Amino acid sequence: MGGWRVLELSRITEAVEELAVKASLELPPDVEKALAKARERESSPRGRYALDMILENAEVARREGLPLCQDTGMFHLYVDLGEGVALPSGFRSAVDEGMRRATRRVPLRSSMVDFPLGERRNRGDNTPVHVHVGRGGPEGGARLTLLAKGGGSENATRLFMLLPGEGEGGVRRAVLETVRAKGAQACPPLVVCAGAGGDAEEALELALRGLLRPVGERHPREPLARLEEELLEEVNATGIGAAGLGGDTTALDVHLEEAPTHIACLPVGVVLGCHALRRSTLLL
Amino acid sequence: MIDGGEIKVTTPLSLEFRERASAGDRLLITGRLVTARDQAHRRLVEALEKGERLPLELKGEIIYYAGPTPAPPGKAAGSVGPTTSSRMDPYTPRLAAEGIAACIGKGPRSPEAKRALAENGVLYLVGIGGAAALLGSRVRALRLLAYEDLGPEAVYELEVEDFPVLVAYDLKGGDVFAHLARW
Numbered sequence: 001m002g003g004w005r006v007l008e009l010s011r012i013t014e015a016v017e018e019l020a021v022k023a024s025l026e027l028p029p030d031v032e033k034a035l036a037k038a039r040e041r042e043s044s045p046r047g048r049y050a051l052d053m054i055l056e057n058a059e060v061a062r063r064e065g066l067p068l069c070q071d072t073g074m075f076h077l078y079v080d081l082g083e084g085v086a087l088p089s090g091f092r093s094a095v096d097e098g099m100r101r102a103t104r105r106v107p108l109r110s111s112m113v114d115f116p117l118g119e120r121r122n123r124g125d126n127t128p129v130h131v132h133v134g135r136g137g138p139e140g141g142a143r144l145t146l147l148a149k150g151g152g153s154e155n156a157t158r159l160f161m162l163l164p165g166e167g168e169g170g171v172r173r174a175v176l177e178t179v180r181a182k183g184a185q186a187c188p189p190l191v192v193c194a195g196a197g198g199d200a201e202e203a204l205e206l207a208l209r210g211l212l213r214p215v216g217e218r219h220p221r222e223p224l225a226r227l228e229e230e231l232l233e234e235v236n237a238t239g240i241g242a243a244g245l246g247g248d249t250t251a252l253d254v255h256l257e258e259a260p261t262h263i264a265c266l267p268v269g270v271v272l273g274c275h276a277l278r279r280s281t282l283l284l
Numbered sequence: 285m286i287d288g289g290e291i292k293v294t295t296p297l298s299l300e301f302r303e304r305a306s307a308g309d310r311l312l313i314t315g316r317l318v319t320a321r322d323q324a325h326r327r328l329v330e331a332l333e334k335g336e337r338l339p340l341e342l343k344g345e346i347i348y349y350a351g352p353t354p355a356p357p358g359k360a361a362g363s364v365g366p367t368t369s370s371r372m373d374p375y376t377p378r379l380a381a382e383g384i385a386a387c388i389g390k391g392p393r394s395p396e397a398k399r400a401l402a403e404n405g406v407l408y409l410v411g412i413g414g415a416a417a418l419l420g421s422r423v424r425a426l427r428l429l430a431y432e433d434l435g436p437e438a439v440y441e442l443e444v445e446d447f448p449v450l451v452a453y454d455l456k457g458g459d460v461f462a463h464l465a466r467w
Contacts, residue, residue, distance in 0.1 A: 046308065046450070046460065049310065049412075049450070050412050053412040053415045053418060053448065054412060054414060054415055056415070056418055057412075057414065057415040057416070057417050057418040060417040060418045060421050061363070061417035064359075064417060064421060065356060066353070066356070066359075066362060066363045066416075066417035066420055066421065067353050067362065067363040067416065067417065068363070068414065068416065068417060069363060069365055069413075069414045069416045069417075070350060070351060070352055070353050070362070070363040070364050070365050070367075070416040070420070070436075071351075071365075071367065071416075072353060106353070106356070107353060107354040107356065107362065108353060109351060109352065109353040109354070109362070109363075109436045110435060110436065111351075111436070120323065122434070122435040122436070122437075124435070150414075151367075152367060152368045152390075152413065155368070184391050184392055184461065184464055185368045185370060185390070185391040185392075187390070187413040187414045239463055240463075240464060241463075243390065243410070243412050243413060244390075244391055244392065244461060244464065245410075245450070245460055245461075246460070246463045274413070274414055275414055276414040
């Protein structure tokens with residue numbers, strides 16, 4: 001069983017630093033394109049005002065090297081390992097070191113605090129990065145994706161422990177209830193993600209992972225792809241609009257994910273991604 | 285007003301201006317803003333309740349719910365967009381009673397906060413959440429005023445030029461978020 005490749009600690013640190021810098025300063029092309037398309041279609045003057053400013057912001061951030069949002073986020077690293085690849089011991093420390101370097105370099109705001117129930121003392125370096133390790137990377141390598149999630153949209157997250165029989169209708173209600181209750185405060189236009197199945201933890205994990213899928217890409221399974229399109233229409237019909245100011249553009253997309261679950265359960269996690277959907281990917 | 289262009293305004297915002305402003309008006313503010321978010325609000329209100337002297341004068345100020353990123357070398361400020369206003373709602377009636385002129389944040393407020401703002405002649409303005417690099421590029425100077433230990437949550441004075449905001453709640457009951465109350 002020889003021939004395993006163990007990723008190098010120094011490469012991991014460098015990769016996380018690069019990913020955090022890029023994600024913080026540059027809107028992914030799929031997101032920027034979707035925003036520009038929404039601006040063309042928007043019929044509300046206030047919605048156009050918000051979308052114009054969001055698009056101009058992306059230009060200023062890129063040109064001036066300023067973070068897209070002052071809330072530079074909580075960071076998630078997705079590591080998809082390929083066949084024959086292993087992580088070294090000390091992996092998490094190497095990831096956090098990359099985060100520390102990016103925080104100093106841009107510089108990013110430090111948004112992570114210790115002692116959440118009381119003192120809420122700022123940690124000063126945006127660590128720890130939440131690490132999600134999975135399979136499915138390129139053979140002999142790994143795909144690293146960094147996601148920055150702002151606190152405003154994080155506060156909109158909801159978990160619904162539905163009855164199994166509630167099915168598609170239950171998911172629809174969960175999504176719309178979350179968007180109506182919290183959408184205006186989560187910096188719309190949103191990317192609305194729902195994870196159905198697994199257990200409570202996995203449902204939320206699936207929903208968050210929905211933010212990694214490119215905007216405009218449909219779920220490969222037809223019933224979910226159709227539900228995504230229907231929900232996108234319904235979310236936009238709420239009229240919440242960009243920045244909550246009213247208009248046609250409440251969401252850029254809806255992404256649904258699913259996983260096997262228990263016979264007694266239908267957990268549904270709903271995560272709202274803000275318009276500054278910051279993610280960046282590289283291969284090691 | 286939204287398609288009628290922007291209204292340039294200089295701080296302090298007079299009561300006369302505040303009474304004239306209408307929900308939906310687009311303003312370009314030049315002058316001084318003071319940042320305060322969750323923890324600074326908590327400390328300010330605790331100090332007021334204990335009858336302690338505040339580290340800054342609140343009367344007439346525009347309170348900006350924001351925590352900036354540190355300024356990169358050679359720049360006056362980093363990125364500084366508004367944070368969610370509703371988290372400040374429990375503290376808002378107390379600060380409104382102290383005579384602030386306006387506050388800037390994002391998103392709708394609680395009915396209690398909204399009432400307190402109107403009763404005290406305080407305009408509620410919104411910036412576009414997430415447009416933080418653009419808003420930061422309109423900051424000409426930034427200075428620490430209080431609570432340095434809070435880091436990004438400290439109170440900073442910002443000198444801004446043509447800082448774009450929208451009047452969200454005016455003093456006549458106008459509300460740009462009225463469409464959200466349908467449910």
